[in-house]
Amino acid sequence: MTKLAMFGGAKTLRRQDMTKELTGWPVITEEEHAAVRGVLEGGLFTSNDAGRGEVSALQRDWAEYTGVRHCAAVSNGTAALELALAALDLEPGSEVLVPALTFIGTAVPVVQRLLVPVFVDVDPVTFTMDPERAEAAITPRTKAIVVVHLHGLPADMTALRALADRHGLRLIEDAAQAQGAHYQGRRAGSIGDINATSLNVVKNLPTCGEGGLITTDDDELYERVVLRRQFGEDLRAGKDRDYISRMLAGNEKLSAVQAAFTRRQLARLDEYHLLRAKNVTGFLDRIGGLPGVVAPYCPPDRTHAWHILRLRFSAAALGHPEISDGALRAVVQRALRAEGVPVQPYQVVPLPGQRAFQRLTGLGGYPWRIPGVERPDHRIENFPVSLAVIDDSLTLQRIHLNPAAGPVLDRCAEAFEKVWARIDDLLPLARAAEHRPPWHAAMNAPEETP
Numbered sequence: 001m002t003k004l005a006m007f008g009g010a011k012t013l014r015r016q017d018m019t020k021e022l023t024g025w026p027v028i029t030e031e032e033h034a035a036v037r038g039v040l041e042g043g044l045f046t047s048n049d050a051g052r053g054e055v056s057a058l059q060r061d062w063a064e065y066t067g068v069r070h071c072a073a074v075s076n077g078t079a080a081l082e083l084a085l086a087a088l089d090l091e092p093g094s095e096v097l098v099p100a101l102t103f104i105g106t107a108v109p110v111v112q113r114l115l116v117p118v119f120v121d122v123d124p125v126t127f128t129m130d131p132e133r134a135e136a137a138i139t140p141r142t143k144a145i146v147v148v149h150l151h152g153l154p155a156d157m158t159a160l161r162a163l164a165d166r167h168g169l170r171l172i173e174d175a176a177q178a179q180g181a182h183y184q185g186r187r188a189g190s191i192g193d194i195n196a197t198s199l200n201v202v203k204n205l206p207t208c209g210e211g212g213l214i215t216t217d218d219d220e221l222y223e224r225v226v227l228r229r230q231f232g233e234d235l236r237a238g239k240d241r242d243y244i245s246r247m248l249a250g251n252e253k254l255s256a257v258q259a260a261f262t263r264r265q266l267a268r269l270d271e272y273h274l275l276r277a278k279n280v281t282g283f284l285d286r287i288g289g290l291p292g293v294v295a296p297y298c299p300p301d302r303t304h305a306w307h308i309l310r311l312r313f314s315a316a317a318l319g320h321p322e323i324s325d326g327a328l329r330a331v332v333q334r335a336l337r338a339e340g341v342p343v344q345p346y347q348v349v350p351l352p353g354q355r356a357f358q359r360l361t362g363l364g365g366y367p368w369r370i371p372g373v374e375r376p377d378h379r380i381e382n383f384p385v386s387l388a389v390i391d392d393s394l395t396l397q398r399i400h401l402n403p404a405a406g407p408v409l410d411r412c413a414e415a416f417e418k419v420w421a422r423i424d425d426l427l428p429l430a431r432a433a434e435h436r437p438p439w440h441a442a443m444n445a446p447e448e449t450p
């Protein structure tokens, strides 16, 4: 039996195996080059293109693709969420449910709108907001839910929509990781009252930099977003600029170069998705059969965009209940990385454990200083599922996005099989090591001096 790379054996996946052709992301073809040149030559650089430029075209394309009436392009996904929340015109101090396991970009816009994020633990299988826990978190101050389709899997939108309707709440999708995914036949990013997605270069629908898109079927919400993305000015096609700011708003527009790039990516999104799904499911089928490896599950009423692959590890399922899942994950992580597989954590602490939410710094202490707003209980122990998932799982990110990544994922599967064939060599290490959970550093970082 071959020796593990961690103990001096040969690596399974070498750096030179991960060529740009197989793992580079985004895939940039002559179409993107020509589109960007077209913008430079055409001279329509901004969003105010009277419907004739790339930004307007991207808005039309994304609206058509997702099956919604309106789309507004903005500068990034965080701005998209902030503008979506702003359009809802919620009273400052209103509570907004947010999953405890997500990227911080989901929760920061809530605070920026002087709204109170109320964190809700996730489901242990789908990693998305648990509708029952969401219901338990609702108070008379709750006004909206931000749903995240984490890793690319749509959340349980039927239950969350029913919950929102029962309690008169607005529903916002954060589809930053789920472009192209379906939920009961509808596209992610088309189901909420207003929805946001990110075009960051690492996303499934990337631009060559930063960008974001907002969608809604609601005419009024759309009008508010369009006003808010440029100083509250009404810049509709055919109108002369009047320099009247109809509301307090900043500048959150997308540039035509970013739009041109994304439009060519959008034209290939479904084709890439099908190839990626084949590569990923092949990989997951192989490693999901290894004892103690829990591969991600996709319920039959939805499709997964496979933006991030999260694998959980169960020591009990491996036949070693005396070892903690986190300790098993930690040794597997060392072994796989030594084999060349770039497994890594995705989020090291539930969001309420992030410094800003522990200290309630907010904007000069707001929204928490608004009279009537209660100080929340952000102890991370309140989010046991997120804690367990963060401790016992590893993710693969980005290397599988390229539709030609199949051979690299085959190598990754080989590395898993090699490590599992030698798992008995690792168990003493898992037993001996003093286990430090991934949130240790985040929760114990020294005081910063900004």
Ligand SMILES: Cc1ncc(COP(=O)(O)O)c(C=O)c1O
Residues within 6 Å of the ligand: 076, 077, 078, 079, 102, 103, 105, 106, 148, 174, 176, 177, 198, 199, 200, 210, 211, 212
């Ligand atoms: C779930 C989620 N929400 C929000 C964002 C923020 O998007 P952006 O980086 O474009 O601001 C991201 C991007 O990383 C994300 O993954």
